[in-house]
Amino acid sequence: xxxxxxxxxxxxxxxxxxxxxxxxxxxxxxxxxxxxxxxxxxxxxxxxxxxxxxxxxxxxxxxxxxxxxxxxxxxxxxxxxxxxxxxxxxxxxxxxxxxxxxxxxxxxxxxx
Amino acid sequence: xxxxxxxxxxxxxxxxxxxxxxxxxxxxxxxxxxxxxxxxxxxxxxxxxxxxxxxxxxxxxxxxxxxxxxxxxxxxxxxxxxxxxxxxxxxxxxxxxxxxxxxxxxxxxxxxx
Numbered sequence: 001x002x003x004x005x006x007x008x009x010x011x012x013x014x015x016x017x018x019x020x021x022x023x024x025x026x027x028x029x030x031x032x033x034x035x036x037x038x039x040x041x042x043x044x045x046x047x048x049x050x051x052x053x054x055x056x057x058x059x060x061x062x063x064x065x066x067x068x069x070x071x072x073x074x075x076x077x078x079x080x081x082x083x084x085x086x087x088x089x090x091x092x093x094x095x096x097x098x099x100x101x102x103x104x105x106x107x108x109x110x111x112x
Numbered sequence: 113x114x115x116x117x118x119x120x121x122x123x124x125x126x127x128x129x130x131x132x133x134x135x136x137x138x139x140x141x142x143x144x145x146x147x148x149x150x151x152x153x154x155x156x157x158x159x160x161x162x163x164x165x166x167x168x169x170x171x172x173x174x175x176x177x178x179x180x181x182x183x184x185x186x187x188x189x190x191x192x193x194x195x196x197x198x199x200x201x202x203x204x205x206x207x208x209x210x211x212x213x214x215x216x217x218x219x220x221x222x223x224x225x
Contacts, residue, residue, distance in 0.1 A: 031210040033212055042215070042218075043155065043215040044215070045212035045213070045214070055210060090155070094210065099157075100145075100160070101213065104154060105153075
């Protein structure tokens with residue numbers, strides 16, 4: 001059983017398009033995150049959700065909009081895609097009082 | 113600002129021991145973690161230090177000195193499969209499991225025969 005899953009694994013699209021990435025965790029965790037990993041492998045937090053509520057929104061353009069329909073899902077919608085959005089996006093989840101974050105397999109987004 | 117410094121690359125021989133250092137400067141400190149990431153894969157948790165000292169898990173150990181804002185990951189009996197990127201990460205906003213991690217830029221470890 002996959003603990004944290006993401007779809008799609010690969011996403012190739014044109015500049016200006018709108019796309020979504022889905023994330024689901026079956027660990028019963030209350031907290032979910034979106035991280036972005038750039039071409040130099042630098043991992044940076046984008047959003048943090050706790051029990052469907054947005055906790056942290058780092059300095060991310062408002063073209064990025066997370067949505068959490070329930071605490072097991074955290075989706076990421078991106079409007080008007082730009083070349084600089086090309087990266088690997090990782091979803092992660094964590095339980096309260098935990099020291100371990102569980103990462104999904106990542107979605108490699110390529111904007112042409 | 114916040115920064116975590118770790119070497120960008122390390123090469124070591126199979127069977128040897130390697131130490132990857134991490135120094136941090138963050139607005140808050142609530143523990144140092146280490147994650148491993150193979151090429152094309154996801155980061156996976158290796159260890160966590162909330163207090164000073166050494167934590168051991170099999171071939172891997174991690175150390176923390178809060179007074180020095182310093183930690184390291186020690187890998188013993190290196191195997192080829194240990195070739196990967198290793199990230200130190202600090203939780204800077206709170207102890208509980210709903211605060212994100214601030215990651216270092218990663219150390220690429222190459223294990224050679």
